[in-house]
Amino acid sequence: MDAIQQHMLDTYRAAQLAEPAPPPPGRHDRAVLRDLYHHWLTHPPHPARPALEDGTPGPGPGHLQPVWRLRTDRRAPPSPSGA
Template sequence: MDAIQQHMLDTYRAARLGEPPPPPPGRHDRRTLRDLYHHWLTHPPTPPDQLVRRLRTEP
C-alpha cells in the first residue's frame, strides 16, 4: 500500500468517525527534513565504540 492509498483510507475512516481529515502525504516533508538536519548539526552521532560500550554497561 502506498502513501496515497493509506491517505484515502485514513480520510474515509475520519469521515465515518466525524473527525477532521489527516493532512495529505508530503505536506510537512520540507519542515521535517529541515528539523532533522538541524538536529543532526547540533547532536553529532555517537561513535560506534562508545555506543557498544554504552550498550554493554546498561542493565
C-alpha cells in the same frame, strides 16, 4: 497499498467517524528534514561513533569496512601447531 491509497482510506474513516481529515502524505516532509539537519548540525557525534576527517559521523562499532579498506595481502594463516 501506497501512501495515497492509505490517505484516501484514512480520510474515508475520518469522514465516517466525524473526525478531522488527516494531512496529505508528504505535507511535513520539509519540516522533518529541516529539523533533522538542524539536529545533525547542533549535536556532536556520539563518542562511540567518532567523526570522520570531514566532520561527518563515522560508522558505529562493528560496522563492515568498505572493500577498499580490507587487507590486500592474502598470505596463508599460521598453522595451528605453530611450526
